[in-house]
Each structure stands twice: as structure tokens, then as C-alpha cells.
Amino acid sequence: xxxxxxxxxxxxxxxxxxxxxxxxxxxxxxxxxxxxxxxxxxxxxxxxxxxxxxxxxxxxxxxxxxxxxxxxxxxxxxxxxxxxxxxxxxxxxxxxxxxxxxxxxxxxxxxxxxxxxxxxxxxxxxxxxxxxxxxxxxxxxxxxxxxxxxxxxxxxxxxxxxxxxxxxxxxxxxxxxxxxxxxxxxxxxxxxxxxxxxxxxxxxxxxxxxxxxxxxxxxxxxxxxxxxxxxxxxxxxxxx
Numbered sequence: 170x171x172x173x174x175x176x177x178x179x180x181x182x183x184x185x186x187x188x189x190x191x192x193x194x195x196x197x198x199x200x201x202x203x204x205x206x207x208x209x210x211x212x213x214x215x216x217x218x219x220x221x222x223x224x225x226x227x228x229x230x231x232x233x234x235x236x237x238x239x240x241x242x243x244x245x246x247x248x249x250x251x252x253x254x255x256x257x258x259x260x261x262x263x264x265x266x267x268x269x270x271x272x273x274x275x276x277x278x279x280x281x282x283x284x285x286x287x288x289x290x291x292x293x294x295x296x297x298x299x300x301x302x303x304x305x306x307x308x309x310x311x312x313x314x315x316x317x318x319x320x321x322x323x324x325x326x327x328x329x330x331x332x333x334x335x336x337x338x339x340x341x342x343x344x345x346x347x348x349x350x351x352x353x354x355x356x357x358x359x360x361x362x363x364x365x366x367x368x369x370x371x372x373x374x375x376x377x378x379x380x381x382x383x384x385x386x387x388x389x390x391x392x393x394x395x396x397x398x399x400x401x402x403x404x405x406x407x408x409x
Contacts, residue, residue: 189244227397288340311373348378352387
């Protein structure tokens with residue numbers, strides 16, 4: 170139980186809230202301050218961009234938000250729960266049930282079809298094959314892959330593979346989607362098309378999305394943009 174009233178609902182409506190996230194790494198004779206007290210929150214159905222050059226801390230921040238790496242200081246609230254105070258097994262359960270991840274590389278299983286790749290997380294979670302495949306097909310259709318359900322990854326283009334990976338990340342209905350350079354390996358036109366599909370799915374599924382990219386051209390899809398600068402996530406003021 171929290172000793173402070175109200176501390177069980179940090180984020181007051183936000184699905185994801187980070188408070189004062191700090192991360193340092195040893196560097197030579199001193200330390201490298203990668204994150205210096207980052208605060209941010211993301212609401213359901215909101216598409217928030219995280220931009221900045223390589224090495225600015227985007228991936229480190231996503232790892233902290235996704236409970237993959239424990240920060241040196243700060244709090245991670247997911248649906249009002251202070252997740253860093255949980256034990257390892259409880260934190261793993263939150264990560265499995267509440268968070269979907271998309272990376273630059275799709276990591277699809279080559280021997281399975283697109284449909285079965287997407288259905289896999291539900292099957293692992295104990296859902297029946299019929300329900301798992303129905304949900305997988307629903308998401309793949311939304312992602313524009315209705316005619317690619319039975320194709321294996323090697324039979325898909327790079328953009329199609331990444332669409333499958335996005336559908337897989339969302340099939341177990343997570344509350345949060347964390348994406349790290351999800352279109353980093355794609356050409357500009359394919360990247361824009363995949364981003365549009367990702368944006369549409371975030372809206373439809375009402376997931377809170379935090380997406381890191383160094384591609385400035387994709388900022389138009391974002392509801393808000395945060396710029397990583399000197400270890401902080403600074404709101405970018407945009408012109409109408």
C-alpha cells in the first residue's frame with residue numbers, strides 16, 4: 170500500500186506516465202547522463218513521437234517505459250500502477266499483458282504464415298486457435314494485408330513484414346504500444362504508408378503509442394512530438 174494518498178493513480182487518466190526517469194552509464198572516469206529526469210505521459214488512442222539523433226536516449230527511454238530496463242531513479246506508471254515497485258514476476262506480467270513492442274527489425278518466425286505469426290502471442294497466452302486466428306486476421310485486414318494472410322515472411326516485402334510485426338504487437342490488446350524506429354529499414358514511400366497504417370490502428374484499438382524515430386518527415390502523423398535534448402523529453406512547439 171502507498172503511504173501517500175493518490176499515489177496509486179499516478180497519471181490521472183494517462184495510460185503511461187513517466188516521472189523523473191534518470192539513467193546514467195559509466196563513461197571513462199565519470200558517468201554519462203543519458204536520461205536526466207524525463208517526465209511524459211501518453212493517453213489512450215494518442216500517438217506521441219519521440220525524436221532525436223542516435224545516442225540521444227530514445228531507446229533507453231523506451232526500455233524504461235517498457236519495463237525492460239530499470240532506471241536509476243524515477244517512476245513508471247501504467248494504468249495508475251507504480252510498476253517499478255513490483256516484483257520481477259509481476260513486472261513481467263505487466264509487460265506481457267499491457268505492452269506491445271515494435272522494433273526496427275520485424276523478428277517474424279520464418280516458418281509460419283503472416284496469420285500464424287500474428288496469432289502466436291494469443292496462442293502462447295492460452296487462447297484457442299479459432300479466436301487467435303480471427304483476431305490476427307482482423308488486424309491484418311486493417312493493416313491492408315487481406316491477401317497476404319497465408320504468405321510466409323520471405324514472400325512478403327519489407328513494408329508488409331513490418332505491418333505483420335505491428336499487428337502481432339497489438340493482437341493481445343495491450344494498453345501501450347512502444348515502437349523503436351519501426352520504419353527505419355524502409356524506403357520513404359513505404360515508410361509513410363506503414364506509418365499511416367500504424368496511426369490508423371492506434372486510433373482503432375485506442376492504444377497509447379510512444380514511437381521513437383529520427384525521420385522528421387513522419388512527424389505529421391504525431392499528435393504530439395517530444396524532442397530528446399540533454400537527457401530530457403522537451404515538447405516540440407508546432408506551427409499551425
